[in-house]
Amino acid sequence: MCAYIAAFGTAVPEYRVPQADVQEAVRHMFGSRVPHLDRLLPIFEHGGIETRHFCVPLEWFLVPHTAEEKHRLFVEQAAALAERAVRRCLAGAGVEPSDVDHVLLVTTTGTATPSIDAYLCNRLSFRSDAKRTPIWGLGCAGGAAGLSRAYEYVKAFPKERCLLVAVELCSLTFIRNDASKSNLVATSLFADGAAAALVVGEEAFRRGETAAPRIVGTRSELWPDSLDVMGWDVTNDGLKVVFSKDIPTLVSQSMRGIVDRLIAPRGLADSDVETFALHPGGKKVLEAYEAALGLGAGALNASERVLRRYGNMSSATLLFVLEEAYGAASRPRNGSHGIAGALGPGFSSEMLLLEFNSGSAEGGKV
Template sequence: MLDRIDIVSAAPLGAASRQTQPVVTLRSLATATPPHRLVQSEVRDASRALFADRMPFFSRLEPVFDNAEIEHRYSCQPLEWFMQPADFKEKSRLYVEHATALAEDAARRALDAAAMEADEIDLILFVSSTGIATPSIDARLLNRIPFRSNVMRLPVFGYGCAGGVLGLSRAAQMARTSPGLNVLLIVVELCSLAFRLDRLTKSNLVACALFGDGAAAAVISSGLDAGGAGCTIGSSGEHCWPDTLNVMGWDVDAGGLDVIFHQSIPDIVARDYPVVLDRFLADCGLTRATVGRPCCHPGGAKVITELESVFGLPAAGLTSERRVLRDFGNMSAPTVLFVLDDLLRSGASGPLLLTALGPGFTAAFQCIDVAAQGARP
């Protein structure tokens, strides 16, 4: 049992506070994927060729590729690249190259969708946990997109799968404290580069079946004239359970990043997440019944099933989450923003609750209110 509750959240603003606090609006949201499309059946066959002779338990774990409910996902490298060893130096080079390109793609899409020029951005918040770069990726973007030379930058590392929700929360919190601020949030993960040819473990095989690459970007503005997509960003919160550092994360060695899955995340969702969720919602004056639609990070098929139960939804009720998992896999931090994009394109409106789980072990929450406007093209 994960047993201590220690919520940090932003409660809803009272009437007096609303007069002094600027409205924070999600003006645009865009997604991007790298060029290589990996078909799950082909990944399964390649994994069999790589591991079956070296892993006595491979046949017992092979069904994970079908049980993941993923049809295809995207990678910065073609499938053939994964058939040969690569060290951390090579993976880091590829991370810088492809993360910069993918960040640029997502950023330009978000700026275009917001009808804004790059020099109108005051702060770039860049979130990623699948590679290391100094100068950071956001600094490299200044040589490719005409941002102002004095634009503020904040690279954030280590949020993992919670990075999409926590990145949006941090961007909104900073915008709220500076009326008129325009923030560009960029979230990029290249999970495929964490593939380990040398790791004969269950965790590595699960990662082979689950993870993909992707990026999302959003423009967040503060002030009553923020305009945009009609999405108001509200209360946020997070909870970090003590003594859970080994639930999820990376081990780092000369071969690169090695995924950690030491506890059953679906079990945590079923057993410990509901109490934390209800505490956050109560702080916001909400309940599970009054949340119009959860917008969940689809960590995997079993996680989605448990989340459907937690939110009182029928089997397969989290349709956008299952659709994103099917078509893109688990891209870590950007995935929940892909789900939000899918919901907005489907015409979702009213109160939404973005939620994700990540290293720490951490639960993240972000409330958004979407004005009724019909499905986006």
């Protein structure tokens, strides 16, 4: 049994901010509190990011905000942004909300009870018996892990459709009085966005009518004794970022072996993998992927384009990259293999092996 990603849908909030404007705002906020700030500010210029989207205007960050205010904004904005991504995804697949059997929600940048998937079920009129699984805390790896869990679900229930939704409002985690280097690095990278993917089982997918990547395998790995590499500290001001400079080194040292353990049991070699959709945690992380996997020029174009236009949107980012890599403008060769993957707190890796099915006609319900 396998699973197909029948459609993607993405959405970003209205405030589109050039990277240079964020850099100037940081200079204004931290100039008197961070020694040698001018030595750190070039991270905004050399990170491969041109623009990002935030759910609040740039002026919002210039004054402090309480954790309660951030929470209320998260619930309101995350539900609205996720709804836009879901509507686009379902429209692309030619299905109605009532056709969805399971809603899987991934986020790490805010909390809500009821969880955001419950808000979506009300906004979109999903069936009252649709299953819901909210997953919190996987960070940037959440999109890949969510696809893996959706794959496992529809393998068990091959007639069903699982909707994965990843929504992150990284901007709301910004803490005005945190002058640490980790906060400055995070401020240069992270942004807001939502994405959805409809994963359908073998018996729910109508072959020959729709082009789609097929998930044929997954692999999860956890680095021991690495809890301090990435995550949040919970403070009275909200979620405070934990972000280690060692992440590119871990990628360089370990990624080759992780990919081999994913593809070798299926009789594949490096040369059999033509498409790479890897989460662009940052420019240095992409460079570490290239070095570790011996990738040639252009192999990570989809990741680089997403990073340039949107920054790092945590879990949602990988779905943006997959839409870029497998969209109509850049569909891979029929039957070719691809790898999708992301890293997250734990410290952990989530990888998927894909095979592209070209289909033979446009449209069709999946």
